[in-house]
Amino acid sequence: MTRLRTAAAAVLALSLAGLLAPAPAVAVERPRQHPRSAPDQRLTPAERQVNAFFAQYREDVLNGDLDGARQVREQYLTADLNARLDQWAAENDADPVFRAQNVPTGWSVTQGDSGAGHTTVLLTEQWDDGSTVPVDYRLRLPDLTIDDLENAPA
Template sequence: MNTQRNLLAQAALISALALAAPLATTPASATASDPAPAVQGETRTPATEVNHFFKAYRKAAQGSGPQAPEQVRKAHLTAELDARLTAWAEENHADPVMRAQNIPKDWKVRNHGQTATTATVIVTEIWGASPDTEVWYTVRRSDLKITDLTDPPLRG
């Protein structure tokens, strides 16, 4: 009888642990201090950070994200870059991140190179009917803040 009770207690414990296990691996939700957390197990790299930024910014620009585009920029960009992008937008009458007046259908992110302190990440914006465009991001490796965002350099 005592053995039967022990087996039942062990079975109940195993069941409870099995049900709780998926909860322990669920990634944390976004917070103001970490607006785009990496998926659990994902290594934070300049490319993943740019991808998180672009995804959040695109949603904000579409009006479907929890933050305004300016809030997303402040969370991921240096203050200097944010100020330069605001000036660029006023001068060019376009979105300073998308470098256009509309929003791309899709995008691709790839590493281009790095130094000891920075990394260059290229976002290819996919428009569909229009040719794809590239925007080059410079990311500070120490804290993964985006320090620059430019059109591709001219090749000559």
Template sequence: MNSTTARRPARRAALAVGLAAALALPLGLTASAQASAGTDQPRSISGKPSDSVTRIADFYGAYIDAQSDPDNGGKLVDALRKYYVSASYLKELKAWEDKNHADGVLRAQNVPVRWKVTDNGTADHTEAAVTLTWGDKRTTKLIVDMTRSHKIFHIGTKGIGGK
């Protein structure tokens, strides 16, 4: 038995455990908490997996974490996309990325240092503003639309309603 064959089950198991942890841990966390820099007060972050804004925040938090790990994040990035983004929109993201030579989720070639998700309030689906902050303090605001069944179906600078 060669060493490559012996390592494959271990790699698959490690990837499966890592993916399960990455998908399970963020469910219930949101980015709405503000850091209590310079104080001794404990921070609190809350959310619930049934809430679409929580899900969008969970996705962006886990996605940015995975993108920040260039050695090990690639497979996790793909898995997060498959879990949170609708299959039809994945094709649109790929086309956008091919045309723009950038990451379609972040709409950038690099990774932000902070992110914030704010509910934009829509009736038939969830629309949220995602504010990405870069290392030089610049920000980018994206609008992310999610179905009631918790799948992202649009990311852009305007929502599907043109806002």
């Protein structure tokens, strides 16, 4: 009987120790996607690329992380397009991707035409006043790098 009590006490002590011990930290990576954007699994590769760019860029701007937003632009856009966007921003005192001083509340993406080594994706920005602004993104087909935006500065 003493052995049984000792064994039961040991099992109980080990169980409690396991419950009281701190759990190991687990890193969870969440996709950076706005809830109002289209579901990622239903998108074409070009739509996913534009959606990912816009979601990450928007999140960094909303968080006031301008260095992060710049890095996102450098990751997804060509150097030439970045230079044109910088010039546009300086001349217009507005965000060159959103073409505004505020941030869209939502967006959607739709695959456009492809040809001559490029494809287009229509990104429709949705604003808090209910208005929408369509922006055509042009991507190079080999690597899906964004190399132009509709109405991007020449």
